Amino acid sequence: AQKVTQAQTEISVVEKEDVTLDCVYETRDTTYYLFWYKQPPSGELVFLIRRNSFDEQNEISGRYSWNFQKSTSSFNFTITASQVVDSAVYFCALSAVNDYKLSFGAGTTVTVRA
Amino acid sequence: NAGVTQTPKFQVLKTGQSMTLQCAQDMNHEYMSWYRQDPGMGLRLIHYSVGAGITDQGEVPNGYNVSRSTTEDFPLRLLSAAPSQTSVYFCASSGRTLWSTDTQYFGPGTRLTVL
Numbered sequence: 001a002q003k004v005t006q007a008q009t010e011i012s013v014v015e016k017e018d019v020t021l022d023c024v025y026e027t028r029d030t031t032y033y034l035f036w037y038k039q040p041p042s043g044e045l046v047f048l049i050r051r052n053s054f055d056e057q058n059e060i061s062g063r064y065s066w067n068f069q070k071s072t073s074s075f076n077f078t079i080t081a082s083q084v085v086d087s088a089v090y091f092c093a094l095s096a097v098n099d100y101k102l103s104f105g106a107g108t109t110v111t112v113r114a
Numbered sequence: 115n116a117g118v119t120q121t122p123k124f125q126v127l128k129t130g131q132s133m134t135l136q137c138a139q140d141m142n143h144e145y146m147s148w149y150r151q152d153p154g155m156g157l158r159l160i161h162y163s164v165g166a167g168i169t170d171q172g173e174v175p176n177g178y179n180v181s182r183s184t185t186e187d188f189p190l191r192l193l194s195a196a197p198s199q200t201s202v203y204f205c206a207s208s209g210r211t212l213w214s215t216d217t218q219y220f221g222p223g224t225r226l227t228v229l
Contacts, residue, residue, distance in 0.1 A: 004156075006156075009154075043223050043225075044223065045220035047220075050217050091157070095215065100164065100215050101159055101162065101172065104157040104158070107156050
């Protein structure tokens with residue numbers, strides 16, 4: 001069985017602060033994908049990143065960065081110099097490589113105050 | 115491409131009523147699925163389909179039916195609505211790469227309230 005845990009329910013920061021979202025997962029699969037999705041107040045789910053379990057390199061995309069550590073089963077997400085538009089619910093998710101079914105964490109609500 | 119579309123955006127039902135949530139995609143994706151989102155629980159898989167004529171149950175299938183007669187459409191039917199089915203429903207679709215599944219993309223969601 002797969003399980004994704006996002007221990008932080010809510011995070012509130014002031015604009016320009018950095019914020020790190022934790023994601024810990026459990027899986028028996030040897031190959032798998034990890035995902036982050038963003039759900040802004042408008043309600044849609046926006047895909048941010050997919051990472052293969054083979055690739056433990058950290059990734060940076062603009063103000064977003066992801067730290068994947070297989071040894072601790074974690075896939076953390078950092079927003080640098082946060083902005084009000086980053087206010088959203090962020091979901092971490094997991095699937096086996098050849099399985100379409102996604103297992104989601106409960107989500108972390110990020111509020112960025114001006 | 116319109117991507118994944120869902121109708122309606124909002125719906126209010128009375129207990130015992132039935133209805134169908136519509137989902138369509140124009141990306142020729144083989145895989146489609148339905149999730150429900152409840153506060154504090156993330157998204158949970160209701161039903162999924164790996165191609166026309168093939169469907170299977172996810173984590174929370176009770177009270178819902180699906181069918182997949184075409185690649186494009188994957189409707190979700192509530193047979194007899196219950197207040198516990200009050201939720202936001204998301205449809206998703208995905209294709210494949212040469213050697214694995216591809217990323218799933220989600221529709222805009224349907225907010226359902228059952229009174």
